[in-house]
Amino acid sequence: MRTLIFRTIAPYLTSLMVLFSIFVLLRGHNDPGGGFIGGLIAASAFAIYGIACGVSPVRRALYFHPMAISGFGLLLAALAGWLSIFFQVPFMTGLWTKISVLGLPVDISTVMFFDIGVYLVVVGSITSIALALEEREHG
Amino acid sequence: MTADGQWMTFLALMLPFAAAAIAPFLTGLFRHNAAWVLAIAPALIFLHFTGFLGSVAGGETISGGYAWIPSLGVDFSWYIDGLSLTFALLISGIGTLIVLYAGGYLKGHEHQGRFFSFILMFMGSMLGLVVADSFLTLFVFWELTSITSFLLIGFDHSREASRRAALQALVVTGLGGLSLLAGLLVISAATGETSMSGLLAAGSALREAPLYMAALLLILGGAFTKSAQFPFHFWLPNAMEAPTPVSAYLHSATMVKAGVYLLMRLNPVLGDTAAWETILPVFGGTTLIVGTLLALRQTDLKLMLAYTTVASLGLLVMLTGFGSEKAVEAAVLYLVAHSMFKGALFMVAGLVDHESGTRDVTKLGGLRAEMPVTFGAAVLAACSMGGLPLFFGFLAKEEIYAALGFADGWTAIFTLVAIIGNGLMFAIGFAVALKPFLGPKVKTPKHAHEGPVLLWLGPVVLGTLGLVSALVSGLSHYFVSSPMSSAVAGETVSVTISTVPHVGLPLVLSVITVALGVAFFMTIGRGRAAMAAVLNAIGWGPDKGFDQVMRGLTRTSYRITGVVQDGKLDHYMTVTFVAVAAALLIPMVLFGELPSMPSIPAMPFYEWVVLLIGVIGLGAVIYARDRLTAIVSLGIQGFAVALLFMLMGAPDLSFTQFMVETLSVVILALVMTRLRLSPTDHRPTREKIGDVVVSGLCGTALGLMLLKVTQVPFNGELSEFFAQNSRVIAHGRNIVNVIIVDFRGTDTLGEIAVVMITGLAILALVRIRAAKPADTATKEG
Structure with missing residues (x-):
């Protein structure tokens, strides 16, 4: 599997896929996509990187343990749900506001943070499983 | 009552938990002197509750609370009448002394902060239990007392005996807790009431309900285990593995009385029936005799006291069971007296142990010169326990005999039981209070001298209180005994007994008891030897039975696990898929819901x-x-x-x-x-055929089900709702995503939690294999 071509191309492929996964995640609310699919794409990206170049570069690149990323995602999703407590509305009610980024109006919402949480949970869990399995393979 | 007062009471109920939270930090700062600071919490609670004395004595009750889970009709509420107020005062008052005592007793112990924390948590739970109004509040606090008791008994967790005792207490009282829960549910099903105040107001509704017997037996299951009635008494002496402050507080003055409290609380609605007036006296009387006889056998000061506690609890249950006005008064007086003298005696036993290094009564003697204050406190407490005139215990004993009397054969039996039990308790009480102090000096492991003020304050206060409260019996009856008796009896009762002896049958019986007690005291050595011989002859007891049951349980569950979880993945998979196929196919075939043959789609x-x-x-x-x-x-x-x-x-x-x-x-x-x-x-053909059948069945079942699903009329209500509202309410055009993250967001939250937990489990599985040395051989990938 670790051919020269694959090894050379893998980092670029992985970066592209991660970028694409973030794109898919953010467009999810209006077009096909979302946190779950985005997470799966990013997880496969890391799996590919791991197969091509070994597990330790992936772990180094991720910096955090994938399971920690997953845990953070769950926390983020739960917090996004809890935020509604401060607005006297039921748990998980979506809250929206508009902010301006570089002069452009951008809709921002708890729903988006929730979706990011889903993304992180999926990326983290599946990556950690894949990496753990690959680690043994490459010893 | 005003909103302010309600707030204050709530604060008082929560204060012990707050104190428990800061106890370890305070102990880190002030060492054992943190006790002085921490004792402020129970003292404040005590003061708060004394504020109710006047109005409760005037016949009022105080209730308050907050809606807890309004959608389920569950409240956090309290109800303070004479009964709960007396208990609250005992818990907070003795609690103050115990915290101080623990400061001296565990001085220098590395986990003293943790101990303070546990005992304050227990105090909060017990306080909540006795003032609880709604059944759920009562049950939650009831279980909390069991759990904190577990923590306290197992405090010295490095010793196996204390771990076993803790577990045993938890199992016995936990089972009782389940029984109580069932009993409370039956009561609310039978009467529609979910609170004590409502139930008491409903009068005899429960007695007339067809479920009365079930409710009674279940409630007794809870009360008898908690209050260590025979044959559930064995956990209490074992609980003496706990440090002495715990024994003094939980296992004599407060927690073990929770069962008695429950019986007293429910006496107006459950009592006054043939079943009540038979079961309670019989079990109580048996416990009284068994407890005193077993106490006779012991030489350890704490164990002697523990068995007399069992006996006293039996006496209380017996009296509550009689349910007459006098019997209720007697139970109330004895309960208050017992909390004071037994708490004091336990603290004395701990003090002797702490100072001399042993608590074996046969290895102690002549400590009166070294420990005069302790000696004084011990004698005061023992006089009350023995029921000598001028002491509170005397009032209780007079009332007991007045209640039982010699009216007929039935009461005569229990009078006899009470006389023998009281006589034996007299002997044991004085054995604990006198033997270590009188006689020639015996060499002890440590050179004994008077303990610090933290240690002797508690027994001295409680011992003196047993005398003072009897001397001003008018006041104590007005504020404590009468309101409490009224609450237990369910009607206004006025206690009048005073320390001035009245010539009559009760006094005669008292004199007989004392004479009997002195006789037992003189021959205690022979009595002990005789009891030891009898017990050795019997050999088997509930304590051993408990071990056998527990062993049987673990062995059975081990066997079941061995069968159900054989560790073979293919077995698990086969069972799972067969179950899936069966669950899908059997209902479809049984109810004739098989799909019709579909047409070939264009x-x-x-x-x-x-x-x-x-x-x-x-x-x-x-x-x-x-x-x-x-x-x-x-x-x-x-x-x-x-x-x-x-x-x-x-x-x-x-x-x-x-x-x-x-x-x-x-x-x-x-x-x-x-x-x-x-x-x-490499599967053999035989196995392959089986797997083919299973997978074929599964596939067929799923296929049929999908066909059937598409053939039933489709309700488009939800789809339409989502299509219409996705843009309007949730600001998103992608309906699928909006459903996932917004409309059904809580589902998704659960799902991602599952994803993460599954990930963790898989990771753990992978790691387990990696840890095996045989697998660490590397392979070129």
Whole structure:
């Protein structure tokens, strides 16, 4: 599997896929996509990187343990749900506001943070499983 | 009552928990002197509750609370009448002394802060238990006392005996707690009431309910285990493994009285029936005699006291069971007296142990010169326990005999039981209070001298209180005994007994008791030897029985686990899939819900082609010679399905399906290399046939079900709602995503939690294998 071509191309492929996964995640609310699919794409990206170049570069690149990323995602999703407590509305009610980024109006919402949480949970869990399995393979 | 007062009471109920939270920090700062600071909490609570004395003595009750779970009609509420107020005062008052005592007793112990924390938590739980109004509040606090008691008994967790005792207490009282819960549920089902105040107001509704007997037995199950009635008494002496402050507080003054409290609380609604007036006196009387006889056998000061506590609890249950006005008064007086003298005696025993290094009564003697203050406190407490005139215990004993009398054969038996029990308790009480101090000096492991003020303050205060409260009996009756008796009896009762002896039958019986007690005291050595011989002859007791039951339980569950969880993955898989097939097929066949033969749908040719690709993929899975090919072929089938989703207009679904298929092929391939499976399938034909049948059944069942689902009329209400509201309410055009993250967001939250937990579990499994040395051999990838 670790051919020269694959090894050379893998980092670029992985970066592209991660970028694409973030794109898919953010467009999810209006077009096909979302946190779950985005997470799966990013997880496969890391799996590919791991197969091509070994597990330790992936772990180094991720910096955090994938399971920690997953845990953070769950926390983020739960917090996004809890935020509604401060607005006297039921748990998980979506809250929206508009902010301006570089002069452009951008809709921002708890729903988006929730979706990011889903993304992180999926990326983290599946990556950690894949990496753990690959680690043994490459010893 | 005012909102302010309500707030204050709530604060008082929560204060022990707050104190428990800061106790370890305070102990870190002030060492054992933190006790002085921490004792402020129970002292404040005590003061708060004394504020109610006046109005409660005037016949009022105080109730308050907050809605807890309004949708279920559950409240956090309290109800303070004479009964709960007396208990609250005992808990907070003795609690103050115990905290101080623990400061001296565990001085220098590395976990003293933790101990303070536990005992304050217990105090909060016990306080909540006695003032609880709603059944749920009562039950929650009841269980909390069991749990904190477990923590306290097992405080010295490095010793096996204390771990066993803690577990035993938890199992026995925990089972009782379940019984109580069931009893409370039965009561609320029978009467529709969910609170004590409501139940008491409903009068005899419960007695007349057909479920009365069930409710009674279940409640007794809770009360008898908690209050250590025979044959559940064995956990209490074992609980003496706990440090002495715990024994003094939980296992004599407060927690073990929770069962008695419950019986007293329910006496107006459950009592006054033939069942009540038979079961309670019989069990109580048996416990009284068994407890005193077993106490006689002991030489350890704490164990002697523990068994007399069992006996006293029996006496209380017996009196509550009689239920007459006098009997209730006697129970109330004895309960208050017992809390004071037994608490004091336990603290004395701990003090002697602390100072001399032993608490074996046969190895102690002549300490009166070294420990005069302790000696004084011990004598005061023992006089009250023995029921000598001028002491509170005397009032209780007079009232007991006045209540029992010699009215008929039935009461005569229990009078006899009470006389023998009281006589033995007299002897044991004085044995504990006198033997270590009188006589020639005996050499002890440590050189004994008077303990610090933290240690002797508690017994001295309680011992003196046993005398003072009897001397001003008018006041104590007005504020404590009468309101409490009224609450227990369910009607206004006025206690009048005073320390001035009245010539009559009760006094005669008292004199007989004292004479009997002195006789027992003189011959205690012989009595002990005789009891030891009897017990050795019997050999088996509930304590041993408990061990046998526990062993049987673990062995049975081990065997069941061995059968159900045999550790073979293919067995698990087979069972799971057979169950899936059965669950789908059997109802469909039984209820004649099989789908009708569908017509061939008109699809464009390219859709047929995709379908064909999927079928080819499946065929390849079956005919593949090695496993890797099979895995990849499974992917082909998955991709074909994803393509179909795309063609049918579900891009999100198809997108996800693509990713899932890709990842599962990758992960399956990785797992295969990881598990070092042989590349080809080596199952024997016999096994293969079985697997084919199972998978065939599963596939058929799922297929039939899907067909059936498409054949029933489709309710488009939800789809329409989502289509209409996705843009308007949730600001999103992608309905699938809006459903996932917004409309059904809570579901998703649960799902991602499952994803993460599954991930953790898989990671753990992978790690376990990696830890085996045989697997660490590396392989070139």
